[in-house]
Amino acid sequence: MRIAMLCHRYLPHIGGVEIVVKHLASELARQHEVSVIAGALPREQRVSHEDSVKVHRLAALDLSDRFGIPYPLPLGPGMKGALDAVRNADVIHVHGSLYLTSAVAAAIARRREIPLIVTEHVGLVPYRRSALNALQRFAWRSVGDFVAGAASALVACGDRVARWMRDRYPRTPVHLVPNGVDCKRFCPLDDTRRLRARDTFGLPRNRTLALFVGRQSEKKNAKAVLEIPRDHFDLVVCGSERRVQADGVLDVGTLPYERMADLLGCVDFLVHAGVGEGFPLVVQESLACGVPVVLLWDPGYAPVIDRDAIRACDTLEQFRAEVLSLAVDHGAREKLRRMSRDYAERRWSWTATAAEYLRVYQSAVVQPDGAIA
Structure with a gap:
């Protein structure tokens, strides 16, 4: 054909x-x-x-x-x-x-x-x-x-x-x-590879890292994400040349797609607050990397992903609270990390x-x- x-x-x-x-x-x-x-x-x-x-x-x-x-x-x-x-x-x-x-x-x-x-x-x-x-x-x-x-x-x-x-x-x-999702390319990194990846991107080795990925668009809700207090984590932003300069914000700009698996694999969790999406591909790729996700929920996501596979939030206020909670709860992140990879492999290819x-x-x-x- x-x-x-x-x-x-x-x-x-x-x-x-x-x-x-x-x-x-x-x-x-x-x-x-x-x-x-x-x-x-x-x-x-x-x-x-x-x-x-x-x-x-x-x-x-x-x-x-x-x-x-x-x-x-x-x-x-x-x-x-x-x-x-x-x-x-x-x-x-x-x-x-x-x-x-x-x-x-x-x-x-x-x-x-x-x-x-x-x-x-x-x-x-x-x-x-x-x-x-x-x-x-x-x-x-x-x-x-x-x-x-x-x-x-x-x-x-x-x-x-x-x-x-x-x-x-x-x-x-x-x-x-x-x-x-390409589960061969997007896969969990062991501790050595995670640290090496952080070094490559110029990210701190010993801080909890949340990742925001999105182009410069109102519907991505970047402003709401940047307003979340960062006392217990650093926020890595990627996907646009924002040149953000703020305490606790690490702007890696726009990266080639070939490097995204390493970036996703070396952070502690992904935050996605966008609206008007079909279903965010970066969420699927994060789960394949064994990276927990805090997601602003849309009921239209239900046929694609189960709510309990991620930290689903119905409002930006809940989203903010979940980000702050997950940033300090290492045990919760590890539990989500273990189930995320298995979920992605079973659901998507x-x-x-x-x-x-x-x-x-x-x-x-x-x-x-x-x-x-």
């Missing part, structure tokens, strides 16, 4: 969607012909073969990324080859309904009658600023409805987004497909996720004689 997969950005640009697409494309490419088309910085524009995946990185202009809303607009060389990969595909799979590349792919799918699969990772995200909410609603009416309306099937990785799409697009099948996506593709790609491409 020839699969064309489109996303707004791709590694080495760091983000949850980029990482999901990387793992999914690599897994599917074991048996199928997979092309990835994504926006990139002009200096990164190229076509390459990575893990048997043909990657088209298109030079793109992105004026909104600095405001926490990535929206690359591809331009310049490489467009013809990328569009050919989309036109010649047996199935087109776009990640995110609102991007220009998704709209172009939807138009091609309609014109050439190619099955279109749309994975919506976040849906309608609630922001504090009314202008952002109004902009989102306009984007969904003008772009999102066109893309989702062309889809043979819709996919979400969390139940909140799945329910939202079922309500908005009742005539289109909606599948809940949780993301996987990219092989299983790719197999589920393949079933979605095959249900859409049916030949006139009833055979599957």
